Amino acid sequence: MNSEPRLAQSLVEPALAEAALFVESTLDALLPRTVGPEQRLLKAMRYAAIGGGKRLRGFLVLQSGRLFGVDRRALGRVAAAVECVHAYSLVHDDLPAMDNDDLRRGKPTVHREFDEATAILAGDGLLTLAFGLLAEPDAHGDPFVRCDLVARLAHVAGHAGMVGGQMIDMEFEGKMPALPEITRLQRMKTAALITYCCEAGAIMGKASQPLRSALCNYGQELGLAFQIADDLLDAEGDAEAMGKKTRKDDGRGKSTVVSVLGAERAHAQANALAAQAVRHLDLFDEKADLLRAAAEFAVTRRA
């Protein structure tokens, strides 16, 4: 996988940048804006969701939907919903009672910029908004599809996915979980939503079960590879390029694939996962080349 990292980069970076612009403008249009006594909340929701982030998740929704010719406006809406869920999870994970982080995407975290109560509420508002975006007709003409999008999102975001993963992450602090336990945690905390992004395009395109499963499997391996790459960047990267504090895991006594396997074997593991992810796309023609390149990009990126 590592043979042509620059090719992957040259393919993926402009597509990611284009997706980021599209997702940002969609979020800007969909996020509320009023001048009532609740405007502090709405400002915090915008602050959390707009203006930053790689938008890898939105990109994956757009690309997976493109495989089935799904309408781009609808994809933008679903991508925005996913980015709202991602943003909510960052806001809540950053809270003093959780990871207590001051910096995110190169700016103060929401509870630092506003306050703790506003951050909790902004997260709640973004999560709730996401479900509303998916349930309304603009997300898809077929209500079966919309229900599927909502039900699957609730599954990957809830106790069996992201929320459960964050709980486990906190429970493991200062402990020495084994690799399978860490992998289960990462599947729930990170890979579940990334998998959902890839599945969403298939749901919206009413893909056959084999194609939908292939995209799920791709997303699952990609998500795990992405998380290991993230942990490597945390261990080796510099805070300025990352836009957030680095070497946090060590300081907090968090076990990661990197701390258990060491950097070299973790690199190899991430590459192996990315290669597996690409193999799951064998059912697709060259339309899936950007997704293939994204798997490589996920493990070779520098921020």
Next chain:
Amino acid sequence: MNSEPRLAQSLVEPALAEAALFVESTLDALLPRTVGPEQRLLKAMRYAAIGGGKRLRGFLVLQSGRLFGVDRRALGRVAAAVECVHAYSLVHDDLPAMDNDDLRRGKPTVHREFDEATAILAGDGLLTLAFGLLAEPDAHGDPFVRCDLVARLAHVAGHAGMVGGQMIDMEFEGKMPALPEITRLQRMKTAALITYCCEAGAIMGKASQPLRSALCNYGQELGLAFQIADDLLDAEGDAEAMGKKTRKDDGRGKSTVVSVLGAERAHAQANALAAQAVRHLDLFDEKADLLRAAAEFAVTRRA
């Protein structure tokens, strides 16, 4: 309205008790239970959602659905979803960064019994679960109906409803908002979800627009009446009967209808709202008698 409070009480109390049992057992069946490292989360979600509360919201879902002959199992599921959303809102509102309450439904609040991080995550998990419960086929056979249930819940629970209302409630602390501002806050924070409960039965029963609107109007007035009654109980009630701290509003510099109008005029206002609520039910026959009685009960209850 106050002429026969004991009649309303004798009608509503057994029906509320029966609804509470049904909603509790449905929640018990629907809430997750596992023995992984995330069990702390699942215990906290159960602790927050099961074992307490009047279940007025669940009762309203059951009663509004009964008007249209909606399947009771499906109503139980939707009632459980609404109670999950209500429980999540209490857990987050009770957090130290918000209202910092130690007691709820006669037991320690979730962040007291567990810890703050677990309370935040348990709230997130309950909110997310609610949307999943509504989107899955067991909630209703028609996906249009399920989407409607999800979209409306997202609306009343989000920035334009409960989350926005809680933000305004915090913004108003120590200030002197006028009555219309307080009313708008209460519409968002409390009445929106109560309105949803009444609308949910109409949605599930595919009621005509006039009947659906009538139930919404009933719920809106009932919700406002209920909140004034709650504020009166806070000002006048005793903590033991309420199962939570009383006289909180005063201590926190919160303005309520009671603090603005005084207890006597607030009582009159609550009664007037309850009477208005009942008038919105004129389109319904005696099948709606329990809802009529519930409006009176809401303003004459002692806890």
